Amino acid sequence: MGRVEGKVAIVTGGAQGIGRAICAVLAREGAKVVLTDVNSALGEKTAREVGAARFLPLDVVDEGQWRSVVEATVAEFSSLDILVNNAGIVAGPGPNDIENVSIEAWRRVLDINGLGVLLGCKHGIGPMRRAGGGSIVNLSSVAALGPSPTIAAYGFSKAGVAHLTKSVARLGAPAKIRCNSVHPGLVRTAMLDELEAYQAATAGASADLTREQFLRNVPMGDYQTDEDIAKGVLFLASDDARWITGLELVIDGGMTL
Numbered sequence: 001m002g003r004v005e006g007k008v009a010i011v012t013g014g015a016q017g018i019g020r021a022i023c024a025v026l027a028r029e030g031a032k033v034v035l036t037d038v039n040s041a042l043g044e045k046t047a048r049e050v051g052a053a054r055f056l057p058l059d060v061v062d063e064g065q066w067r068s069v070v071e072a073t074v075a076e077f078s079s080l081d082i083l084v085n086n087a088g089i090v091a092g093p094g095p096n097d098i099e100n101v102s103i104e105a106w107r108r109v110l111d112i113n114g115l116g117v118l119l120g121c122k123h124g125i126g127p128m129r130r131a132g133g134g135s136i137v138n139l140s141s142v143a144a145l146g147p148s149p150t151i152a153a154y155g156f157s158k159a160g161v162a163h164l165t166k167s168v169a170r171l172g173a174p175a176k177i178r179c180n181s182v183h184p185g186l187v188r189t190a191m192l193d194e195l196e197a198y199q200a201a202t203a204g205a206s207a208d209l210t211r212e213q214f215l216r217n218v219p220m221g222d223y224q225t226d227e228d229i230a231k232g233v234l235f236l237a238s239d240d241a242r243w244i245t246g247l248e249l250v251i252d253g254g255m256t257l
Helices: 017-028 040-050 063-077 103-131 149-175 190-203 207-216 226-237
Strands: 008-011 032-037 054-057 082-085 134-139 177-184 248-251
Touching: 008 017, 008 063, 017 032, 017 040, 017 082, 017 226, 032 040, 032 063, 040 054, 054 063, 063 103, 082 103, 082 226, 103 134, 103 149, 103 177, 134 149, 134 226, 149 177, 149 190, 177 226, 190 207, 226 248
Parallel strands: 008 032, 008 082, 032 054, 082 134, 134 177, 177 248
Antiparallel strands: none
């Protein structure tokens, strides 16, 4: 216990799923967690349930809101030590395969999954530099490491997150600002339910068959839990990883072997 004791963390997309688990684990390990989400009602509720220090509304594609969240966090807690860019979506409206994806859907995914992470890094680096260092953890995906033709924008955006992470790591290293990416595989969350339903509809298959096909790609034979991912984030956020930067931490049960 206490692996991030006294540290101040901002987590985006913290109201549910992996983000919720990250907030809960960081709070349990002693961090003052600022839980952010575009869904204010659910965000407030989750913050109370997981023991977050406070909730702040944040649309990750709005640079003005990013400024406000970072400034409010530093004003209240006098520091920013950990930033977890977790907010993301699988698909935009309509088809998302390469042949049929709309420009609207493509831009929506890239805005949230790509621009949202850029803005977090852009506005998180300054307070961390002034504090003498910090840890940025960006949520990518195994989709960044292989082809994803049916959800092309998602894979493209997550590959961009992995590349941006390395650039931030190189930029921040002299100031002891570490930046690493986490690449989940199949995690049993509402986002995975959405993906399975989309893939089933695209293939004209049942949800059960699609789920079975998904699991065939996991050598360890089961889904990860959101806490499995949160514990990886905890490690990278903690001083246990103080000399680790630019890493792609893959938590996928062997999918990418």
